[in-house]
Amino acid sequence: MKLIFMGPPGCGKGTQSPFIAERYNICHLSTGDMLRKAILENTQFGKQAKVIIDAGNLVSDEVIFGIVKESIAQPQCKNGYLLDGYPRTQRQALLMEEAGEKVDKVIHFDAPDDVIIARTSGRWIHPASGRTYHEIFSPPNVPQRDDITNEPLIQRPDDKEEVVRKRLDGYRKMTQPLIGFYESRNVLVHVDSTRSIELVRDTLRSILDPLAARLGVRTKQ
Secondary structure, three states: OEEEEEEEOOOOOOHHHHHHHHHHOOEEEEHHHHHHHHOOOOOOOHHHHHHHHHHOOOOOOHHHHHHHHHHHHOHHHOEEEEEOOOOOOOOHHHHHHHHOOOOEEEEEOOOHHHHHHHHHHHEEEEEOOOOEEEOOOOOOOOOOEEEOOOEEEEEHHHHHHHHHHHHHHHHHHHHHHHHHHHHHHOOOOEEEEEOOOHHHHHHHHHHHHHHHHOOOOOOOO
């Protein structure tokens, strides 16, 4: 089962991804985590990425896709994967397609800018696991502490409103062609992510459970 979650920063895909990955027994892969891991483990493409980053340049689509290929080839991804935030451009999507990586479903988390800004301004993250919390919408049991490890949570500097607005503008310009690309492949589904976590989760299950049944994937309840 091969899935892609798309959506602007703060749309809620990071909150839903661990649940979906566990339910369908697939690995959850985000671009930043894959890049950091590849560099840390000194993989073929991790080495290339480090040289590029150390020189102050942007990592090319080809190198990023090389890191994605290394990641999805790992044993924990044998049942499939959930790509969180990748691909980001139509070029990256074409690289995947040309390599024979055909995704089963692409979910776009829809949310207007004012909702995104309200969400991100109160967001807290557990760095080690990627678990996300929100002061209003999904607070931790103990303020500024992770529910599972009790380790401190952090707020990212780029969650400030002016930074978020700039990122949203860039996201929409970059991904509009990508949305059209996946619509033309008949795999894109839009989900209203302004609703509660539980309602969004129910919607995701209603979309993905029939797909899992068709693919013979066993789901965890």
